[in-house]
Amino acid sequence: MVYRNGRYHARLVVPKDFRGIVGKTELRSPLGGDNRQALKLLPGALAQLQHQIALAEQKAGAGRLQTAPARYPLAPYQIAYSHYMQRLAFDDELRNDPRWPSVGIDDLLVQQLRDAIADRASNEELTALVGREIERFRAVGNLDADPGSEEWRGIARALCHAELEALARVAERDEGDFTGPTRRTDHRERTAPRKGRCIGQSDGPVV
Secondary structure, three states, X not given: OEEEOOEEEEEEEOOHHHHHHHOOOEEEEEEEOOHHHHHHHHHHHHHHHHHHHHHHHHHHOOOOOOOOOXXXXXXXXHHHHHHHHHHHHHHHHHHOOXXXXXXXXXXXXXXXXXXXXXXXXXXXXXXXXXXXHHHHHHHOOOOOOOOOOHHHXXXXXXXXXXXXXXXXXXXXXXXXXXXXXXXXXXXXXXXXXXXXXXXXXXXXOOO
8 A cells, every 4th residue: 555645545566467458567546545444445455456467367368277376365364354344345335325225134144154164164165155255366366275175275264254254243333333343353253243234145345
């Protein structure tokens, strides 16, 4: 993140191999003038910039299977944090839209997430819970773990924990409590949302 002329921006340097496709040497995304808000928006903004480079990489590869290591590797806790912050940002968007109704919490989803965090879920169950999110992070170059591997399962469990904590924050917000963590969360802790509105796992923003 860079700060210039009173404004914050997410910044990502474009690899030399793809500058001809992207048309720039670096990509930037505005984050506003408030530091706290900028930090909140940063993970999603970086994901968007990484996605642009990933598209350029796919174009350069002409659709061939990419087997190179992840270009922007993130640790499982970093992937989980990015997902958590994007879920909260998506919740903010929904709350600004009066057309979005409140719905009951999905107790089955909560239990499935708990089982996954406790390593009681199969590869198939983990894929059903967070497989789309894993592939989204793979597409932008944040991971290259083989499906079903120990590394892959660790990433999946971290994402399940982030999803569970995000649901907890959404439920708290529905009760008027906006004091939950929005900048840092420990995905080793097990958190369960209280009764209230929740967002289903398929409703998250896709970058």
